[in-house]
Amino acid sequence: MNDPGLLPQATSVLAVCAHPDDESFGLGALLDAFHRAGAATAVLCFTAGEDSTLGGLGSAELRTTRQQELAAAARELAVGTVILRDHADGHLDDVPIDALARDVRSVGADVGADVLLVFDEGGITGHPDHCRATAAARRAGAEAGVPVLAWALPDRVARTLEDELGVPFVGRPDEDLAAAVVVDRTAQMRAIACHCTQVTGNPVVDRRLALQGDREHVRWLGPDRPDGGSRAGAATAARP
Ligand SMILES: [Zn+2]
Secondary structure (H helix, E strand, O other): OOOOEOOEOOOEEEEEEOOOOHHHHHOHHHHHHHHHOOOEEEEEEEEOOOOOOOOOOOHHHHHHHHHHHHHHHHHHOOOOEEEEEEEOOOOHHHOOHHHHHHHHHHHHHHHOOOEEEEEOOOOOOOOHHHHHHHHHHHHHHHHHOOOEEEEEEEHHHHHHHHHHHOOOOOEEOHHHOOEEEEOOOHHHHHHHHHOHHHHOOOHHHHHHHHHHOOEEEEEEOOOOOOOOOOHHHHEOOOOO
16 A cells, blocks of 8 residues: 555546445545545435435435435535436446446546546445446546546454444455545534434444544556556555
8 A cells, every 4th residue: 555644636536336325324424524624525326325224214205315315424425416317226236337337427527527536446345336327437548548546345344343243344355455544524414313214223334434533545447647656556645
């Protein structure tokens, strides 16, 4: 791992997510860090998360409620643009990857994104929708020449969560991680609290955040820079 503690440089970051809450539970601290470093931030979310088993609501009600939760969380994270699509929750694999990638490219161009921010390959939890959203961003990044930065879990965090809670997580060995960014989780915690239907009775997020502490690990998923350098080398100090 190189450049510990440093946030990759960006002027406009587009987070590409599968469900409302991914931008907060997963990417919230990084989105806040980019905002505080001076970057504009945006979120493209492919589904309304209407298939969640949490929250005790039917899918129609969940669709509306989770849309509102996403909007409130985005305000806490100072996300400037939020775009929510209505692909079927749990079925992103049924949507052609070209169509999803085209959407990422279009929104990315609209917001002038110079970094796409995603869940790591493997979707952190292995959720197929997470993997699909990341694949779409990788396709779009490769086509548009925009680097894709993945939020990743160190293996030790993933293994501990699996051992303690019996839920699957996909981690990475230290040598695969580009940086351990120092973050302040204050805004992320406020954003997480906005997702009322998803936080009640959900101990996994709290435990994961405790294990992660004040660090978020990231890795680059491409494309390679034109000069042939590795994306990991692009990590630079956060601006004041
Ligand atoms: Zn999700």
